[in-house]
Amino acid sequence: MSVPISAAVEIRSVTKRFGNVVAVDDVTLDIRPGEFLTLLGPSGCGKTTLLRLLAGFERADTGRIAISGTDVTRVPAHRRPVNTVFQQYALFPHRTVFGNVAFGLEIDGVAKPEISAKVARALDLVRLNGYDTRRIHELSGGQKQRVALARALVLEPEVLLLDEPMAALDPKLRKEMQVELKNLQERLRITFVFVTHDQDEALVMADRIAVMNHGRIEQVDGGEALYERPKTRFVADFMGVTNLLQVHVVSVDAGTARLRTLRGLDIVAEDDGGYRAGDTVWIGVRPEQISLVERHANTYAGTIDDEVFLGDYTDWRVRVEQELLSVGEGNVLARGRARGDAVTVSFAPHAVLRLDDPHGAGR
């Protein structure tokens, strides 16, 4: 899919080093106007640095960044048409709620009555009407979060940057805010770039997710595509594909690849065109794609080694020959099984995901 020249954000071969550490490594990415894009990855993967490069808090060592078609690579933070919601909110403690939201408008020289009107609208948007005169230290975490959001939105940015804004909220409030933020974004049609390490959060909110690892983007895709078809070992692991196996490709024939794990388990996979006989590659199978009831081309006898109760479902650890497979089963079905039971595990050839391993993370 080609990206129009009017991308909201164009990131071209951007690299940022801190001493010997390459925080962002030759990243190229286009963010579409009005899109909710999430940068997802573990801590230290470079997602926050990439966001700070967009905000202007860091300068790229090499590469180019354009926002709405204008090159901003050398433009300081205070002249960029973007606003940020910071992880710890970064509200000005000596100013009231009104003073915080009005700050950017005061700098722009907006007339007083108009400031009042705009601040009122912004506070209304985040459902904080009537909080104008509150001091920052009187607010709860969720309220601070909303003030930070109002302070950024009131300036009508072309791109809103959000740096793990939910990290300090308790889980229940976080779920509510996720939905609220997503609705807000759909209503305002502002481009959102959202940083998180939580893949559930990314899946709930994002139109597209860019998964980062070691300063590089490993895959950019919609949430469903990323979940169904992770392309690399790292992405698969991060998206909850717990069964990761290294296999030899024994033969490839008529759309079917015959594989053998390093510990000797034979597996049949649907050929996606990427298998080459004689190669050693990584494959992954989602735990919920493995059944203890159905029968598919890959069927093995095994024993239940361990169980992990996860609320909605149980994660059975099943020993099959030398391998240990993770099998997810809804809890209605899970009743009546116990450790040590003999079971039959089965999964279809199309459930086998061929994974690249560009960084050798699996070795």
Next chain:
Amino acid sequence: MTSRRHAVWLLAPGLVAVLLLFYLPQALMFIVSLGSRSPYGMVVPGIGLANYARALDPLYLWILWRSLLLALATTVVCLAVGYPVAWWIGRVAPAKYRTALLTLVILPFWTSFLVRMYAWIVLLRSEGVVNHALVAIGVPRLPLLYNDFAVLVGQVYGELPFMIIPLYVSIEKLDAVLLEAAADCGAGPLRTFRSIVIPQTLPGIVAGCVLVFIPSLGAYLAPDLLGGGKTAYIGNLIQSQFAVARDIPFGAALSFVLSVVVLVLLVVFRRPLKSAQTL
């Protein structure tokens, strides 16, 4: 309740020290200031306000006014010089050198203030280091010593650490993300300084100004040595009443007036002081 009783005992040494070394002498000074001077320079006890009436003579008020100006100038210059230094130590210099740099700031205290004032004489006198350097680059000699300029230089030099330390404490605590948030809202460096940095470091600014202003008001050594006795400030006036004119009651009255001035200033500025503390 017992913890409160323990607290009183812990406070006791401090309370005794303040009572014995501050309130008691202050009370004695007040009593003496109501008396009069005997022909031989002794104190004749009495109850009268003659010394206070004399202290309000325009000549003495002018000296008090000059002292206020000196204290104000010292405070302003210390703030202007100290803020960048404190900022540099607290935010720019590598963190591992901060302790060493702060030690350098207070290192001059290891030498007697008197000795350091004599050092300034060596630097500023007409045949001194600075004038030699000026002559070497073709600038005529400047009258640097024994004037108000020299007194201000000495005062700023002496009080600067008392400005830098509290400023450093405030600046070091300032959360860098607030500066980024200000830039994010469109504030350039100057606007960020005015709207975020100054309000956020106000406790340090106020503390530093109080710590510099009050001792400067009663400055004695710098005016005496660097002013060469040609400049009149309240500190020297009081000293001369005790040691030269031997008019102890009048000296006591003058120093009591000075204490009252300081007290009035602290009361007048209590609002900003308090708001700075609650930030």
